[in-house]
Amino acid sequence: MTVSHLFMQNYTGPLMIALQYNDLFDLDSISTSTDTDALPNGRAFTFIKAVQTVNERLVEQNKSDCLLFEVILISKECSEEIKMKVDESVKHYGLEIGKFFFCKKEELINTLQSNKVKLFLSTERDDVYEALHTGIPAALLYDQADDHVLNQLKVIFSGDVIGFSEDSLDGLSEFGFSETQIETIKTAKICMKEFAVLIGQMRRRFGQENSPLCTCVLTSWGSRNVCASALKTLREWGLDVDEAFCLAGAPCSPILAVVKPHILWDGGLLNMS
Template identity: 85%
Template structure:
């Protein structure tokens, strides 16, 4: 892997409009209402908090999050509804793209997106396999949790070597899933390097950016290796959890991360 490089430009993040807004609730709203808040709402608000703190510290700061919103082709009226809803909630969206589903990956690549977030596991999978760092949006029911951006990295993916990742077949993971984890590790480094540079701009206390390592299947040694690897990438995790096979949902319910960089590991099998 290449040496870490200092990033001086914006850190581009992309998400889809059906994650930012809850389209299932449209039937209960009127034409004059803003679109209902979706699962990505608290994530975007937390991203804005990080940006605000960075600018407060340095008015000329250039390493800031920039958000791209991608929507499917729709009527001009609904396009205006999306833009107006973004303004209504005070969301800072840098660009809007209205495109066909098959144009999603090309849109992400052409904008040099450093992180694509989605509730759609297939979309996350496709992004990872085309060289785009991607993460799964975690459910944040409380829209008032805005003070910190919380990111979880998979200790299993990072801590296992490429060879030992193959041993996950013993836990029932398929060859396709294991290949996804291998691709995810490469993509995780790209994002971890950037987020590490951003995290170091804050002190140890009262940072608006919190990073965690969650090891679901691996041993304490795997967790320790993951922490060491992240440090080598320039990121010191704020918290670490080693579950050794225990269900991860109770931890997620307590930590309440906004996104999971796990390659799907924490969601398979569903019994977890």
């Protein structure tokens, strides 16, 4: 029995995901809104709705299921007015938020660690990289605004991060990546494993058709062999992905525009955005 399978048997959940307030709502609109207006949706809104759909489907199958998503909201700096408006807007939209945290910017990492966050999502790459370098699983919250994806949570894992060997990753310097970026990618692979294991456990509870959870691998730089290696590694971690894309250097944007992921595990490959 592999380490991944042992971990899956012992884990009882929930799978804690952290978001920032400014990604869930458009906070810039506070100055023009009235006391009774709910804040407009931000990038994370469809993600929250998709997560709630996955949780509802899991509970439908097993009311005692413990492996559910729990979302916490974090604000690095905000006024009392923003706190109140965010709280009112969460209630207005019926969003299931487990906890609210208001902390100073320098307290962000400690807040994530103390809450045992399994995935920190942000539209700010600097925050994602900082979290990764401290060992916290972190990924980009992709710009997802279409209503038709509310019923399915979509996650893309980078095949380059998972499929490349450590020696091959060192070779990314030939493509213009700095040592810091390469180290971030290596760290991302380590952080990615635990989340992939848990997502794999969730994914297997649904059939192939009409699943509320869709996982993909996208290999940007690597060859077919790298993509195959990524698929093999994910399978060893307990995750069989729904779709795989091997681009071999072609632009990623057309695929991302079609797949429309909520979560983009790119590990610092800046050209994927």
